[in-house]
């Protein structure tokens with residue numbers, strides 16, 4: 001491989017489009033390369049087209065036009081079972097009446113694999129996810145975390161190259177969700193597979209992804225590492241969707257400034273005059289809401305995050321008058 005050859009892509013989407021009906025384009029000619037052995041999160045608000053994209057890769061939804069390549073094979077028109085992908089669903093979608101073993105063996109049964117062989121393979125996979133001793137239990141007799149591992153084993157039994165995960169953590173309580181997300185990350189590394197994970201949660205995507213793909217209205221707004229997307233949002237949409245940013249209308253155009261990068265000074269210093277409208281204590285930090293003078297639109301509201309220690313040194317209360325400023329290098333110009 002010479003320096004100009006990009007690393008091999010596990011999945012490549014080329015002008016991929018899905019139109020459900022006249023005038024309703026769910027996915028609009030998107031192009032994307034997902035690196036092999038990486039954790040990719042498709043992220044965006046409800047209706048942005050992320051699930052449709054995942055379902056097209058899985059073969060659960062037809063494409064309107066465009067191509068899907070898996071390790072350079074064109075899989076666009078292949079049946080789901082022949083693609084080399086496997087899917088893990090929201091709340092794991094395990095069969096409640098089947099044991100963990102039979103859940104894992106299910107797809108081999110559908111393929112006509114003999115009982116002894118499929119059960120041996122399923123048992124082996126359950127051992128790999130440390131559940132061999134619970135193979136006889138039904139999903140209802142397993143914890144949420146154990147169910148996730150059964151779902152993982154069930155997806156892996158088809159020996160996929162790419163695992164597709166559709167909001168796999170959204171049905172879990174917040175505590176378990178954080179635990180399970182660490183486990184998913186570890187599984188992706190240990191298995192050396194490519195994971196493509198759909199989520200509407202910025203926090204989940206930032207915690208998991210090597211590459212985040214931020215979608216809006218059927219288009220890709222930005223692709224990059226969590227650090228790159230968070231620190232250099234490409235558009236106003238990404239800055240607002242990721243949160244933690246202020247979009248400010250400056251003479252240089254709209255810029256995004258992180259809410260922990262805004263400085264406060266007494267009124268009469270330099271900067272933009274504003275009034276504190278809200279003070280929220282959050283433990284390690286305090287979140288201030290401010291209203292810029294002479295601005296009534298949504299861009300006139302600014303949020304500032306102060307570490308708790310700074311707030312203790314210099315506290316603020318609703319109605320306080322301040323000047324806001326920021327380092328020019330902390331302001332990221334947004335695409336119009």
Ligand SMILES: Nc1ncnc2c1ncn2[C@@H]1O[C@H](COP(=O)(O)OP(=O)(O)OP(=O)(O)O)[C@@H](O)[C@H]1O
Nearest residue numbers: 020025026044045046047048049050051052053200
């Ligand atoms: N089977 C369908 N028939 C018609 N329109 C659909 C169908 N499935 C999705 N859509 C539309 O396509 C667009 C994208 O939907 P999609 O489910 O991909 O979005 P999403 O980002 O995954 O949303 P969510 O997070 O709510 O699942 C939406 O406008 C949706 O209403």
